[in-house]
Amino acid sequence: MRLLAILIVCSLFSTPALAEQRYSTWSDPERPAAGRSDxxxxxxxxxxxxxxxxxxxxxxxxxxxxxxxxxxxxxxxxxDRPWRKLLLSDDFGDGDFTANPPWTVTAGRYRIEKSWGLRAVLEPSGGQSSGRQERQKVSGRDAALAILGAVLNKSVRQPESGRRTGDAGAAEKPAFNAIHTAVPISNAFAIELELSSWNDRGGFEIGPYQGAARTSGYRLAYSPGARLELLRATRRGASVIDISAKPLQFEDRKAHRMEWTRRADGGMTVSVDDEEVFNLFDRSFKDPFDGLIMVNRGGDIILKRVAVFGVE
The missing domain is CATH 1.10.287 (Helix Hairpins)
Structure with missing residues (x-):
């Protein structure tokens, strides 16, 4: 019996070695080799x-x-992909949005959520209602225009302490969050985004801007369960260029991909998770853009990755 036990133990220890000799690492022959896609x-x-x-x-x-x-x-x-020059790339993996590249908070608070990305933290004021009935009274279009109007007409100054913490001040809690990064963007561009939404409230906007006041440019406006909108913002206000054919819903806590392209002739396309949503022309802006701005109102949006490409 003792000899039998020793033989069983020896066989258990020798099995992995035999397996290593018998089998080698398998590679899927249909999977593209590293670098082949590039x-x-x-x-x-x-x-x-x-x-x-x-x-x-x-x-x-x-x-x-x-x-x-x-x-x-x-x-x-x-x-063709004429946008071959990388202008901006950030996955927030370094845990710091104030450098490389630097993002500037002008309203509300932001933080880095580890392994997820840049997260807007909204602290609603006492006058705000969070009930579902109140949210249903405002359409996605009205909410988007209200957010954009607030950004265009109100400049929130950031105290010294806010630059270090990503807080635009605690004395007065704003009704929205706003953050931007100043980077030269050619008039023809491609913007790639990965983002997730963690509640069914509020709205979110992102787009390239012109001017130090960030009052002009294009915006993609998303509200949970509503149709995606492409907005044109100028000093005179905001207007809707186009609305998606069907509502979008990102509230599954998964990262969704968005690609937004603009050609030199004003042709623009927007796709969400590889499905085309917009394909149109708009020649309202002919000059380069000065940066990228994001606005959040009442939602829980996490930006996982952003990349901007331009032309020479």
Whole structure:
């Protein structure tokens, strides 16, 4: 019996060694190798550049039917990504939003939620109602315009202590949170976002701005259960450019992807989780933008990642 017990123990210790000799690490043959996707994207962009150059040459020498050349341009445009210069990238993994790149809080409070991102912390004032009945009285469009109007018409000065803590002051609790980062953004841009929403209240806006007062620019406005809106903000106020065909709901505590592109001719597209929401033209702004601004009112939004690309 003693000998049998020793043999069983020895076999238990030797099994992993035999398994290591018998089996090797398996790699999925259908999974792209590291770096392959980047190389393929680079080759595709090189092909598009050559196609556009050949189309330009053929057009100048009148070597092909103009309708055929137009079709070639449309084909190239469908696969081209002219926004190849990285202007801003932040996943807030360093735990500090005041540097690299620096974000400036102008209303409310913000903090870094570990492994999640930049989180707006709203402390409602005594006059605010948090009941569902009160929220239903305000449409997503009215709420978005009210938020934007408050930002455009009210400048909240930040005390010295606020710059260190991300607090815009405790003496008067604002009805919204606002934060921005000053970074030159070309008129044609691509903005990539990952964000999550943790309650079904309030609203959220983000977009590029022009001017030190941050009163002009574009805004994407989201309200839980409402339709996404694309806004145009100027010194005279805000107006709605377009509204999504169906409501959006991010309140599943998962990160949702948004991509917003603008071309040199004013063509803009917005997609949410790889589904196109907007495809339109707007030429209201012809100059570069001066930064990116975010506004939150009553919601619990976490920005996990943001990247902005521009053109040379």
């Amino acid at each position: 190389r393929q994207s680079k080759r595709l962009l090189e092909f598009i550049d050559r196609l556009k150059a050949l189309t330009d040459s053929a057009e100048q020498s009148r070597a092909a039917d103009p309708l055929f050349l137009r079709d070639l341009r449309d084909l190239a445009r469908g696969y």
